[in-house]
Amino acid sequence: MTSAATTATGLRRVGEQALGITWADGAESTLPLREIRLACGCAVCVNEVTGAPQLDPDTVPADIGAVRIAPVGHYALTFTWTDGHATGIYPWENLRALADGFGATQDGGA
Numbered sequence: 001m002t003s004a005a006t007t008a009t010g011l012r013r014v015g016e017q018a019l020g021i022t023w024a025d026g027a028e029s030t031l032p033l034r035e036i037r038l039a040c041g042c043a044v045c046v047n048e049v050t051g052a053p054q055l056d057p058d059t060v061p062a063d064i065g066a067v068r069i070a071p072v073g074h075y076a077l078t079f080t081w082t083d084g085h086a087t088g089i090y091p092w093e094n095l096r097a098l099a100d101g102f103g104a105t106q107d108g109g110a
C-alpha cells in the first residue's frame with residue numbers, strides 16, 4: 001500500500017452516522033461510524049494478550065455517533081463516541097483498510 005493510500009486529504013461528516021475520507025491517492029471513502037466503533041483496537045475492546053475481541057457488537061447502539069473526531073499527530077485519528085468510549089486510536093492504515101472493506105468509490109479494489 002502506498003503512503004498516498006493512507007494519507008487523508010479531507011475529512012467530512014456524512015450525515016450523523018458516517019465519516020467521509022478523501023485520500024491522497026484520489027480514493028473517497030464513506031465509513032459508517034458504527035463500523036469504526038466496532039473496529040476499536042484499544043485494550044478495553046481487544047484483549048492485549050490474546051488479541052481476542054472483548055467488545056460485544058450488541059452493546060454498541062445502531063445509532064452511535066461521534067461527539068468528537070480529532071487527529072493524533074499525523075498518523076491516526078481518535079474518536080469520542082456517544083456511548084462514552086474514547087480510548088481507541090485509529091491509525092490511517094487501519095481506517096483505509098476498513099474503508100476498502102466497504103469499497104471505496106474509486107480505486108477500491110478487493
Ligand SMILES: [Zn+2]
Pocket residue numbers: 040041042043044045046085087088
Ligand atoms: Zn475501544
